[in-house]
Amino acid sequence: xRLSKTFIKTLREAPxxxxxxxxxxxxxxxxxxxxxxxxxxxxxxxxxxxxKIKNIIREELNAIGCEExxxxxxxxxxxxEATGRFSDQEVDIWFKTELASGGTLGLAPTHEEPMTNMLKxxxxxxxxxxxxxxxxxxxxxxxxxxxSGVMRGREFLMKDLYSFHTSEDDLDIxxxxxxxxxxxxxxxxxxxxxTFKTFASGGIFSKFSHEYQTILPVGEDTIYYxxxxxxxxxxxxxxxxxxxxxxANANDFTEVKAAEVGNIFKLKHKYSKPLNxxxxxxxxxxxxxxxxxxxxxxxxxxxxxxxxxxxxKGLVWPEEIAPFKYYLVGIGEKGIAEAEKLYKGHENEILFxxxxxxxxxxxxxxxxxxxxxxxxxxxxTLAEGKVELTSRxxxxxxxxxxxxxxx
Amino acid sequence: xRLSKTFIKTLREAPxxxxxxxxxxxxxxxxxxxxxxxxxxxxxxxxxxxxKIKNIIREELNAIGCEExxxxxxxxxxxxEATGRFSDQEVDIWFKTELASGGTLGLAPTHEEPMTNMLKxxxxxxxxxxxxxxxxxxxxxxxxxxxSGVMRGREFLMKDLYSFHTSEDDLDIxxxxxxxxxxxxxxxxxxxxxTFKTFASGGIFSKFSHEYQTILPVGEDTIYYxxxxxxxxxxxxxxxxxxxxxxANANDFTEVKAAEVGNIFKLKHKYSKPLNxxxxxxxxxxxxxxxxxxxxxxxxxxxxxxxxxxxxKGLVWPEEIAPFKYYLVGIGEKGIAEAEKLYKGHENEILFxxxxxxxxxxxxxxxxxxxxxxxxxxxxTLAEGKVELTSRxxxxxxxxxxxxxxx
Numbered sequence: 179x180r181l182s183k184t185f186i187k188t189l190r191e192a193p194x195x196x197x198x199x200x201x202x203x204x205x206x207x208x209x210x211x212x213x214x215x216x217x218x219x220x221x222x223x224x225x226x227x228x229x230k231i232k233n234i235i236r237e238e239l240n241a242i243g244c245e246e247x248x249x250x251x252x253x254x255x256x257x258x259e260a261t262g263r264f265s266d267q268e269v270d271i272w273f274k275t276e277l278a279s280g281g282t283l284g285l286a287p288t289h290e291e292p293m294t295n296m297l298k299x300x301x302x303x304x305x306x307x308x309x310x311x312x313x314x315x316x317x318x319x320x321x322x323x324x325x326s327g328v329m330r331g332r333e334f335l336m337k338d339l340y341s342f343h344t345s346e347d348d349l350d351i352x353x354x355x356x357x358x359x360x361x362x363x364x365x366x367x368x369x370x371x372x373t374f375k376t377f378a379s380g381g382i383f384s385k386f387s388h389e390y391q392t393i394l395p396v397g398e399d400t401i402y403y404x405x406x407x408x409x410x411x412x413x414x415x416x417x418x419x420x421x422x423x424x425x426a427n428a429n430d431f432t433e434v435k436a437a438e439v440g441n442i443f444k445l446k447h448k449y450s451k452p453l454n455x456x457x458x459x460x461x462x463x464x465x466x467x468x469x470x471x472x473x474x475x476x477x478x479x480x481x482x483x484x485x486x487x488x489x490x491k492g493l494v495w496p497e498e499i500a501p502f503k504y505y506l507v508g509i510g511e512k513g514i515a516e517a518e519k520l521y522k523g524h525e526n527e528i529l530f531x532x533x534x535x536x537x538x539x540x541x542x543x544x545x546x547x548x549x550x551x552x553x554x555x556x557x558x559t560l561a562e563g564k565v566e567l568t569s570r571x572x573x574x575x576x577x578x579x580x581x582x583x584x585x
Numbered sequence: 586x587r588l589s590k591t592f593i594k595t596l597r598e599a600p601x602x603x604x605x606x607x608x609x610x611x612x613x614x615x616x617x618x619x620x621x622x623x624x625x626x627x628x629x630x631x632x633x634x635x636x637k638i639k640n641i642i643r644e645e646l647n648a649i650g651c652e653e654x655x656x657x658x659x660x661x662x663x664x665x666e667a668t669g670r671f672s673d674q675e676v677d678i679w680f681k682t683e684l685a686s687g688g689t690l691g692l693a694p695t696h697e698e699p700m701t702n703m704l705k706x707x708x709x710x711x712x713x714x715x716x717x718x719x720x721x722x723x724x725x726x727x728x729x730x731x732x733s734g735v736m737r738g739r740e741f742l743m744k745d746l747y748s749f750h751t752s753e754d755d756l757d758i759x760x761x762x763x764x765x766x767x768x769x770x771x772x773x774x775x776x777x778x779x780t781f782k783t784f785a786s787g788g789i790f791s792k793f794s795h796e797y798q799t800i801l802p803v804g805e806d807t808i809y810y811x812x813x814x815x816x817x818x819x820x821x822x823x824x825x826x827x828x829x830x831x832x833a834n835a836n837d838f839t840e841v842k843a844a845e846v847g848n849i850f851k852l853k854h855k856y857s858k859p860l861n862x863x864x865x866x867x868x869x870x871x872x873x874x875x876x877x878x879x880x881x882x883x884x885x886x887x888x889x890x891x892x893x894x895x896x897x898k899g900l901v902w903p904e905e906i907a908p909f910k911y912y913l914v915g916i917g918e919k920g921i922a923e924a925e926k927l928y929k930g931h932e933n934e935i936l937f938x939x940x941x942x943x944x945x946x947x948x949x950x951x952x953x954x955x956x957x958x959x960x961x962x963x964x965x966t967l968a969e970g971k972v973e974l975t976s977r978x979x980x981x982x983x984x985x986x987x988x989x990x991x992x
Binding site: 183184185186187189211213214217218219220221222224225228243245246247248249250251252253254270271273274275276277278279283285292296297299300301306309311316318320321322323332333 | 590591592593594596618620621624625626627628629631632635650652653654655656657658659660661677678680681682683684685686690692699703704706707708713716718723725727728729730739740
């Protein structure tokens with residue numbers, strides 16, 4: 179992409195009311211535009227990061243046999259009344275709206291109910307199971323406060339996966355498979371070493387659920403981890419009673435702030451029972467389907483990763499989700515001409531700063547936008563037949579052969 | 586994709602209340618699931634068709650320098666009050682909702698207002714223009730009736746492109762470019778020969794707008810075309826006065842039903858003025874930005890194309906947007922083994938009917954699902970070292986070499 183041809187510009191100032199660093203930096207660097215608190219537009223660079231996150235998740239889920247769908251945002255209240263979740267007393271973050279032809283609809287804050295109901299059309303026999311169905315879909319949550327940038331949106335993008343099984347054993351097997359898949363996803367996203375599966379409070383049907391928490395000073399949650407980080411608890415379950423169950427001692431744990439980036443949950447019959455999702459077993463018995471659900475906050479991840487790696491100069495993207503791998507600057511007539519040559523055929527890997535601007539301005543924008551590698555071509559580098567390659571993460575520069583760039 | 590591994594099944598019956606043929610066929614063939622009237626989920630085959638339509642549009646728009654963004658569904662009423670379009674008297678298809686923290690939000694039925702407002706951050710000088718910004722985004726319209734399947738949704742996917750210019754001349758030049766691009770898009774979608782740019786009623790700032798109408802017996806619109814279809818009018822402008830303007834005679838026109846699949850509109854200052862989107866000209870004057878907007882109904886196109894080509898046996902997809910190119914059936918032990926071999930490495934092109942079912946059932950599903958080519962491998966075809974290739978469109982079969990399939 180040529181910076182001269184895109185409508186986005188880096189901005190000196192973030193929106194006045196933007197208090198979160200991720201929101202401020204992503205706005206200034208041209209990734210997002212704020213509509214209202216917790217409601218954002220995604221600009222070309224932001225669309226690119228979101229698509230890269232989605233593609234990593236999609237590849238990993240497809241590899242374990244999951245199928246992608248796209249469900250509606252507008253929700254039929256009947257389904258949610260069946261599970262007792264339509265009332266504002268039970269679920270206090272609904273956005274609701276009125277149909278012109280009469281009746282109230284909800285805007286989906288999550289999709290367990292319509293997903294369970296939809297599968298009634300497709301599941302009848304044990305032969306139809308197991309099934310794994312996911313989507314990337316906008317969720318709407320009527321949060322009282324939304325001051326965390328894209329880390330807590332009133333409108334945000336989530337990946338939600340639902341699994342359907344004949345037995346609890348089969349659910350357990352798939353649940354473990356998803357745990358391994360999530361570990362791969364967070365590794366590929368560049369936050370594997372600071373993201374942990376934690377024990378969180380369960381529900382009616384499970385003592386615990388699991389969350390994925392990324393260590394982050396501005397995170398909204400508090401977690402406790404042991405020396406080798408094999409045992410991590412959310413604050414709400416870090417009690418003497420729970421610790422006793424794990425033969426653990428509170429003194430061996432470190433407290434740290436973290437942000438939730440995913441959660442996995444054994445739903446068992448929680449939704450299949452009230453919504454009557456059954457299958458006929460091998461012995462010809464009607465039985466309720468076992469279910470699991472598995473979320474990842476896609477737009478939230480963009481905010482968490484922005485917060486996690488940013489420095490005083492701006493954003494620092496991990497290579498796998500950076501909108502471009504290289505930020506290209508040509509200096510001087512020859513340098514610019516060589517940069518033009520280098521750009522050709524690599525338009526998807528290079529953000530080419532071909533604007534009429536001083537090199538210093540371009541370098542500052544390269545740092546703010548957070549592209550992993552800056553490539554500078556100037557008389558000085560050309561004298562040695564090389565280009566200057568600077569890593570955004572550690573700021574180290576070296577002269578390299580052009581050939582080394584696109585391997 | 587293996588049919589044995591996907592959760593979808595073809596259905597004998599469409600949803601009871603589904604009166605539109607596109608909705609009924611797409612439901613029975615496993616492309617969509619109906620939530621409520623005008624509100625649909627997209628199943629794996631449906632997601633695939635939608636993505637293929639999007640990619641054709643995306644490629645063609647990117648080729649003329651358009652940039653992709655993703656704006657919010659939730660809308661700030663202030664922007665729409667500035668143009669007089671927030672009141673239900675002015676725009677009668679709003680879905681509105683209340684913020685928990687106070688205030689009313691709208692669900693975007695279109696995005697002129699937020700797009701115009703957003704660009705105020707990025708446009709200041711004539712040097713910033715022209716700009717072309719588009720998105721694929723869900724629109725919400727509170728239709729009183731929604732009985733046309735995915736051809737008229739209360740929640741639907743649209744591509745909306747907005748252009749920004751310093752002058753009306755520049756707007757005119759880009760507008761013509763979009764006309765050419767739209768012709769290419771509709772050609773690639775397989776409906777080029779039955780889709781026409783029509784004169785439709787304009788607004789305050791233009792005598793006419795243009796729509797793209799696809800001839801379709803169940804279409805909601807009526808259009809009139811002349812012998813060579815170079816002049817096509819929507820019913821609302823097919824008046825003696827307009828015809829006189831074009832030196833045309835009503836008797837030379839044929840009346841036909843059609844469905845709107847796109848529209849293009851010279852907005853000029855309609856939104857830039859009330860929302861105060863200005864630029865500084867070369868002579869240092871503040872001037873309003875000229876705008877155009879260009880829509881294509883993405884999910885509607887899926888319905889129109891389904892309606893247009895379907896026959897009594899089911900759907901018939903044009904090759905460029907079919908979810909798979911081949912529907913593969915192996916018959917007999919050897920035929921099934923050879924089909925397995927053929928499938929490997931071509932998973933994205935082949936819908937492999939590897940279910941335990943009679944060939945007749947598989948052939949019926951192949952026709953209902955509407956994949957362009959059915960490939961059958963049996964003892965009979967293997968005896969000649971070939972496979973049977975049957976075109977869904979004309980039903981003609983021939984024996985071909987395996988090598989001819991993937992060229």
